[in-house]
Amino acid sequence: MIPITKPTLSKYKKYAPRFKEVIESGILTNGKYVKLFEDNASKYLGVKYCIAVSSCTSGLMLVLKGLAVRGEVVLPSFTFSASGHAVLWNNLKPVFADIKKDTYEIDPISIKKMITPKTGAILATQIFGNSCNVAALRKICNKHNLRLIFDAAHAFGSELKGKKVGVFGDAEVFSLSPTKVLTAAEGGLIATNNKALAEFCRIGRNYGDDGSYNTKFNGLNARMSEFHAIIGLESLKNIDKNLKDRLAAVNYFKNKLSRIDKNIEFQAIHKNSKSTFKDFSLYINPSKTGYNRDQLHDHLITNGIIAKKYFYPPLHLQKTYNKFYVNKKQLVNTNNVANNVLSLPLFSHISKKEIDLIVETIKTFYDTKRI
Ligand SMILES: Cc1ncc(COP(=O)(O)O)c(C=O)c1O
Incomplete structure (x- = not known):
């Protein structure tokens, strides 16, 4: 079986002395490793906090509260x-x-249609x-006096025009x-250049308590432990190599897959940018390929290759959100992309042999379907 992904970790001995030190110090949370991780991450990103x-x-959750956002928030459903x-x-x-059909990013033109006084x-x-x-997003926000927040869950290490996402x-x-x-x-x-927001989030991750025990607001317990920070520090040390290996794996994949079928499409990546390829997704257009995403997905799963239909169903079709969805015509690209993309297994240390096996399994799908 090849899983959708695996974390790329160092040997245990790299973590062990620091784990031991934390256990022996008794400071398990809010200690020096969390601070070091934050400092190293902000240096890497080029952001103040x-x-x-x-x-x-x-x-x-903390950022939306800290920025005192009110009313409506425009976001992608994909x-x-x-x-x-x-x-x-x-x-x-x-x-x-809606999103753009080729890059899957939120579409500024669609955003403009969704903006209201609220x-x-x-x-x-x-x-x-x-x-x-x-x-384009910043321009819209400046015009309408909106906050701009990025869910950058996938994007630590991504770049745009020489600057790090963050x-x-x-x-x-x-x-x-x-x-x-x-x-x-x-x-x-959380990455920000806003001092007041940074302060709010530091207090907010600790119940809203600034240390006085007299809480300033209803915060969360959203702290990171020292053990997690140690794992994060080690991962941060290796991030550039991991990103490089991942990109090489994606290029190897693309080359092999294009040889099977030129009609398989890939997510378009912005010019002057670098993606982390947190996921490597194929876009299967049934009218071109002669089969659909679900058929390929099922074939891969049957053969132990754990492909995923990220992100299906999109939010507006999920029970939690369908009450907010008004006009079906608004999300044409979202529905199209969500119905047709398939993420293949990818991890930073994936071997050529594993990629060859995935590609070979896709090839057998073509052979059995006689496409
Ligand atoms: C786009 C996006 N946002 C947010 C999250 C949530 O991240 P976490 O599990 O760290 O809360 C994920 C998780 O994969 C994600 O894919």
Whole structure:
């Protein structure tokens, strides 16, 4: 079996001395490793503040609250549930904008149609690590006085025009769960240049308590433990190599797959940008390929290759969100992409042999279907 992904970790002995030190010190949380991880991450990104939290979900919840967003939040429906959940947890109304058919990013033209006097923020996802059109989003936000927040769960290490994703929004939130290139086992990182927001998030991850025990607001317990920070630090040390290996794997995949069928399409990546390829997705257009995404998915699963239909169903078709969805014509590309994309297994240390096996399994699908 080849899983959809695996974390790329160092040998245990790399972590062991620091784990031992933490156990012996008795300082298991809020200690020097969390601080070091935050400092190293902010240096890497080129952003003033990084706040380590328990997950990207809790980070997004804190950021929306800290920026005092009110009313409606425009976001893509082609994203993971947590983007929308953070909006709902803040008693805000999610308004779904369409995505672009080739890059899968939220479409600025669609966003403009969704803006009302009640709109408070745009929450855009850096989907699969592919950066959004940041300049266009910033322009809309400036015009309508909106907050710009990025769900950058997939995108630690992504770049746009020589700058790291993390520096563009009022805040950007990364996930460090095991499926991400930078992982701390579980966790999240809030990146911002806004001092007041950084302070709010630091207090907010600790129940709203600034240390006085007299809470300032209803915060969360969204702290990161020292053990998670140690895993994150080790992962951060290896991030550039892991990203490079991943890109090489994606290029190897693309080359092999194009030889099977030129009609298999791939996510378009912005010019002057680098994607983390948190996921490597194929777009299967049935009218060109003669088969659909679900058929290929089922064939791969039957053969032990764990491909995933990320992100299907999109948010507006999920039980939690369908009450917010008004006009079916608004999300044409979202429905199209969600129905036709398939993510193949990818991890930073995937071998050529494993990729060959996946490609060979796709080839047998073509042979048996006589396509
Ligand atoms: C786009 C997106 N946002 C948010 C999350 C949630 O991240 P976490 O599990 O760290 O809360 C994920 C998880 O994969 C995601 O894909």
